[in-house]
Amino acid sequence: MRASLFITCYNDTLYPETGRAVVQLLERLGVELDFHPKQTCCGQMHANTGFRGEAFSQAKRLVRLYRDAETVVIPSSSCVAMIRDQYPGLMDELGNDSLRKDFAALLPRVYELSEFLIDRLGVEDVGAYFPHRVTYHASCHGLRGINLGERPWRLMAKVRGMELISLPNLDRCCGFGGTFSVKNAEVSSAMLAVKLQDVVSTGAEYCTALDNSCLMHLGGAMHRQYAGMKTIHLAQILASTEASPAEAAA
Amino acid sequence: MSVSAPARQRILGSIRAATRSVATESARLADAYAALPRPYLRRGRLSTEARIELMIERLREYDAEVVESTPAELPAAISAQLAASGKRIFAAPQGLPAEWLVPGFEWKIDSGLSTAEIEMAEGVVTAASAGVADSGTIVLHHSGAEGRRVLSLLPDWHLLVLRASQVVETLPEYFDRCQHPPALITWISGPSATADIEMTRIKGVHGPRFLHVILVRDEN
Amino acid sequence: MRPVASERPVLDPALAPPFPQAVLPVLRNPQLRKNVAHAIDVIQAKRARLVAEKTDWQELRSAASAIRMHALENLGFYLELFEARCTAAGGTVHWASDAAEARRIIIEILRQENASEVIKIKTMTAGEIQLNPFLEANGVSAFETDLAEIILQLGEQEPSHIVVPALHINRSQVREIFARRMGLKDLSDDPKELTNAARAYLRRKFLTIPTAISGANFLIAETGGVAIVESEGNGRMCLTLPQTMITLAGIEKVLPRFQDLEVMLQLLARSATGERMNPYTSLWTGVVPGDGPQRFHVVLLDNGRSSILAKTKERQTLKCIRCAACMNNCPVYRQTGGHAYGSVYPGPIGAILTPQLMRMHHAQSLPFASSLCGACYEVCPVKINIPEVLLELRAHVVNQERGRLSRFLDPLYLGLRIASFLFANAWSFHAAQFFGRIGLGLFTRNDGWIHALPSVGGKWTQTRDLRGLPPQTFHAWWAARGPRPGTEAK
Numbered sequence: 001m002r003a004s005l006f007i008t009c010y011n012d013t014l015y016p017e018t019g020r021a022v023v024q025l026l027e028r029l030g031v032e033l034d035f036h037p038k039q040t041c042c043g044q045m046h047a048n049t050g051f052r053g054e055a056f057s058q059a060k061r062l063v064r065l066y067r068d069a070e071t072v073v074i075p076s077s078s079c080v081a082m083i084r085d086q087y088p089g090l091m092d093e094l095g096n097d098s099l100r101k102d103f104a105a106l107l108p109r110v111y112e113l114s115e116f117l118i119d120r121l122g123v124e125d126v127g128a129y130f131p132h133r134v135t136y137h138a139s140c141h142g143l144r145g146i147n148l149g150e151r152p153w154r155l156m157a158k159v160r161g162m163e164l165i166s167l168p169n170l171d172r173c174c175g176f177g178g179t180f181s182v183k184n185a186e187v188s189s190a191m192l193a194v195k196l197q198d199v200v201s202t203g204a205e206y207c208t209a210l211d212n213s214c215l216m217h218l219g220g221a222m223h224r225q226y227a228g229m230k231t232i233h234l235a236q237i238l239a240s241t242e243a244s245p246a247e248a249a250a
Numbered sequence: 251m252s253v254s255a256p257a258r259q260r261i262l263g264s265i266r267a268a269t270r271s272v273a274t275e276s277a278r279l280a281d282a283y284a285a286l287p288r289p290y291l292r293r294g295r296l297s298t299e300a301r302i303e304l305m306i307e308r309l310r311e312y313d314a315e316v317v318e319s320t321p322a323e324l325p326a327a328i329s330a331q332l333a334a335s336g337k338r339i340f341a342a343p344q345g346l347p348a349e350w351l352v353p354g355f356e357w358k359i360d361s362g363l364s365t366a367e368i369e370m371a372e373g374v375v376t377a378a379s380a381g382v383a384d385s386g387t388i389v390l391h392h393s394g395a396e397g398r399r400v401l402s403l404l405p406d407w408h409l410l411v412l413r414a415s416q417v418v419e420t421l422p423e424y425f426d427r428c429q430h431p432p433a434l435i436t437w438i439s440g441p442s443a444t445a446d447i448e449m450t451r452i453k454g455v456h457g458p459r460f461l462h463v464i465l466v467r468d469e470n
Numbered sequence: 471m472r473p474v475a476s477e478r479p480v481l482d483p484a485l486a487p488p489f490p491q492a493v494l495p496v497l498r499n500p501q502l503r504k505n506v507a508h509a510i511d512v513i514q515a516k517r518a519r520l521v522a523e524k525t526d527w528q529e530l531r532s533a534a535s536a537i538r539m540h541a542l543e544n545l546g547f548y549l550e551l552f553e554a555r556c557t558a559a560g561g562t563v564h565w566a567s568d569a570a571e572a573r574r575i576i577i578e579i580l581r582q583e584n585a586s587e588v589i590k591i592k593t594m595t596a597g598e599i600q601l602n603p604f605l606e607a608n609g610v611s612a613f614e615t616d617l618a619e620i621i622l623q624l625g626e627q628e629p630s631h632i633v634v635p636a637l638h639i640n641r642s643q644v645r646e647i648f649a650r651r652m653g654l655k656d657l658s659d660d661p662k663e664l665t666n667a668a669r670a671y672l673r674r675k676f677l678t679i680p681t682a683i684s685g686a687n688f689l690i691a692e693t694g695g696v697a698i699v700e701s702e703g704n705g706r707m708c709l710t711l712p713q714t715m716i717t718l719a720g721i722e723k724v725l726p727r728f729q730d731l732e733v734m735l736q737l738l739a740r741s742a743t744g745e746r747m748n749p750y751t752s753l754w755t756g757v758v759p760g761d762g763p764q765r766f767h768v769v770l771l772d773n774g775r776s777s778i779l780a781k782t783k784e785r786q787t788l789k790c791i792r793c794a795a796c797m798n799n800c801p802v803y804r805q806t807g808g809h810a811y812g813s814v815y816p817g818p819i820g821a822i823l824t825p826q827l828m829r830m831h832h833a834q835s836l837p838f839a840s841s842l843c844g845a846c847y848e849v850c851p852v853k854i855n856i857p858e859v860l861l862e863l864r865a866h867v868v869n870q871e872r873g874r875l876s877r878f879l880d881p882l883y884l885g886l887r888i889a890s891f892l893f894a895n896a897w898s899f900h901a902a903q904f905f906g907r908i909g910l911g912l913f914t915r916n917d918g919w920i921h922a923l924p925s926v927g928g929k930w931t932q933t934r935d936l937r938g939l940p941p942q943t944f945h946a947w948w949a950a951r952g953p954r955p956g957t958e959a960k
Contacts, residue, residue, distance in 0.1 A: 007945070011944060013903050040892075041893040050868030050869075051865075051890065054887070058890070140842070180841045184838065185929035186932075221933060261776060265545050269544065269545060290533055290733065365677055365711065386747070428728075433758050436751070437751040441749065443701050444617045444665060446621065447640075449508065450641075450661040455665055455702040457750065
């Protein structure tokens, strides 16, 4: 099984350890991973802030880059949602037939990480060991955007040593929302305060999710407030084993 | 209407321009409408007995008092309801069946009652046109036996006579039966209520606070 | 800039402060936030229970969306049909291009009637055209009859929700308003007593004021009928007791056929108030001799709606049946309440409807007042893809900004423009990462975290730390790693 890793611009820059964990995990499962060195960004930040034209160029670039990839794995539900929800419209507007064809061919080959594990590899038990109390935050893009459904839960259920504590008000947005977090920083912070209350109330050591964007927001507040909790991307939990425990998390 | 003729032209002009590429030509409009998907539940699935039971359950959920009766026993049932109310003066629509105007009470028949006269009635008795069990809704078409709208609005106590044969399970079934809608319809699904203050549900703001229903088993 | 908590919120989109500014006094008002959160949590829970019980909920949504879209796509036909049927039944149909025209038509009718007072059923559309102040200025007293609207009118406050407009006011605040304005010194704050006070206050008005103004939940093209969906019964009072009824309705309210109510009514009450069916729904057609108002006017209002109709992706905005499920489930609205949106239409629907009604000349901050979580779309009974429309409007607003010199003073604008160039090539992206790490390194503390940043970054660090950029990017790690360990032998 071959797969091409699209790390995402912010993981590449801010959370390389998530990328390393994805590599460790997938290679352990026998996946032959490659990494296109020319990748940059999927364009979501621009598209979501109203900079359509700028998003076009990034979308075009991504589609061309992965034209020949067997499978593309992305450890970020928001970027996958961008490709599934917004790329079709962008492709239509660009009106380039060959590009549209390339995209149509690429679309079914794009997987978010948990989708890749469950749907493509058909595994739930990835051999993970993470002896900690953890709560899971369902990011909005994962929950509603690409409908991950049961997948994260099925994966987490098989992580040995981990105690999963359910998060109250699971489907409520954490308030990150991309540039919303700075354009409407005060509301974003109010939503964050409410969410953090729920997260901290679980008494977990870690809050995990499939998107580092939410975790950056939650983790940033935890750190500021000395909250006694940390965030960690689910890939890092799944990659963690007795022999090779997760890197010291943020 | 002539006062706003220019505006009318302007608005319809804007609308036409806006929908030019998507509007269906009028000859095909009925077909386009008929082709709209309606995958929701149309027909009810309950037996007659279960349907009536559901109707009664829903009515009681919103604190309507419900008693069952038969056509033969109806006047007696009405009598009992009126007596139990402790009230004496009742309004009635002009077309209410004569045998429902049971003796022992003062009846104000609405052959043009003034609002002040209606206000003197302590209760009102009317027929109904339909019942929808799914939501416990009673439908008035304001026919002769149901009366003018104001008649069932001002008094504080309302006795409705609903026949079992008028009760359907689902709202679409009501609409199916109602091929020629009357000019006036009131759907009643509870006494009036408000939750405007702290979402606390308070019953009986305007309109009758007390609803009584006699469900007449007229299947045979 | 210090927020002034006591000022009456401005619900005129042309005058209201931008959303990020308007929220500040609200976010610092714990009582208000609590009132709002409590109210919508209640409705949310009730709705969820009833939706779970309704096995054909998704099918109803699909049908409703299709019916509404069909009506919009053929709006001209259905409006003309409505006009013909309503007129044949004795009603008079007027057309108003904008708010000013609508106000003029209404005051003309009132003058013809010699009306100095009107009773009103709750209608957001009247708020949209700012009718009440106009009536007052022209010698007509307008009395609200809906409990929430009475609270707002007497308390000189603005609505913050389209179904439960006074949800930001708690019982002791209502008690204070009623005691003061109704002269009821010994009034308690028991909601039952408060409601009875309102009931008594209104009784005389219903029975003596001969002119009423309403909105409309639905206009039925096939029959010329108008439907009003309510809970309290004040609608029924206003619809039957007066001599003259004036109904103000947005042109988008029209449904093709009577039968379409079978879908809408199943969705509306469950979405709006978490009930299987609201207590009273009234439908009337034109004028019926001997029953109700003998003079009936409908004022059809455009006020920007036809311009929304013209845009393919935005057209769906007009499917709205004003249930407020979107704002009841919105995590942003839950923190801010409605006033911050500066419009009688707040919340997610307000964020897309208000700027569009303003033809994108005002309320440009509203499309950004969302984290794009999608909860609204999930609960919308007519399947308006609000996030999709928000994104269209954001693009529109940014395009407006592109044409203005002031854009060079907007750090976020500049940042995103620059980022776009940087993302265009791997080398520029990597260079940016390199210099970014150096630059941010200046702000990184010993524990590896950033505590304070300037400019736009400062909006992040107001309340959150940011972990400093790691010394090695992922791509650099991959490149340094070389071929996968253990694969060389293959």
